[in-house]
Amino acid sequence: MNINRLVLGLFGIGIAAVFFVNAQGYPKAAAEMPLIYSVTVALLSAAMVCSELLRWRAASRQAIGESEGEAVAEPTLRPRYGAAAVVFALACGYVFAITTLGYLLSTALFMGLALAMIRTVSVRFAVIATVVLVAMVCVVFVQFLGLPVPLLPLAIS
Known part of the structure; x- marks a missing residue:
């Protein structure tokens, strides 16, 4: 699992929530664009979190299915x-x-x-x-x- 992508997705959801809550105080016409953008960012961030969790789940199942003697090679990216x-x-x-x-x-x-x-x-x-x-x-x-x-x-x- 890529922890950076998971944290970035959660951060995106948090930022979107802040913008969504702030836009509630705007006049209706002025609030439309921030609301659209915040919902879009929240949905894309949620998709990022879900994809990472699904990858983690698939990797866990693969690791359990392999024999104990074989090592699972995970690709490493240097920061x-x-x-x-x-x-x-x-x-x-x-x-x-x-x-x-x-x-x-x-x-x-x-x-x-x-x-x-x-x-x-x-x-x-x-x-x-x-x-x-x-x-x-x-x-x-x-x-x-x-x-x-x-x-x-x-x-x-």
Whole structure:
């Protein structure tokens, strides 16, 4: 069982619950988006927790079914604390870069650098995910909610 995924899923459920409770005090129109997002995050986090528990259960059954003389080889992943620290620093820099580089350029740079650093997805998927994320945020926050998001760098705007 991947304890990190299990803890992350439980943390996601907790964060979603906090946002859900906070959104209850908003006016009805303003509460719709936070409620939708909090329920979505809670459901995805619950799915993550359930998948880890099912993997643990399947691994336990497999270990019980094998003979006592055979050792069960579990794949081990070494923690990459340095990569996590760099991605965290990139996220902090991303927050400040939005005001000067604009949302589009800073998001593309952040996602590209972060995904290259952690190397868990292919380049093709990273490009597709970045384009979809940028488009969805533009649709939701700029078009739907009408928020003044700086899309382009200050020199171009």
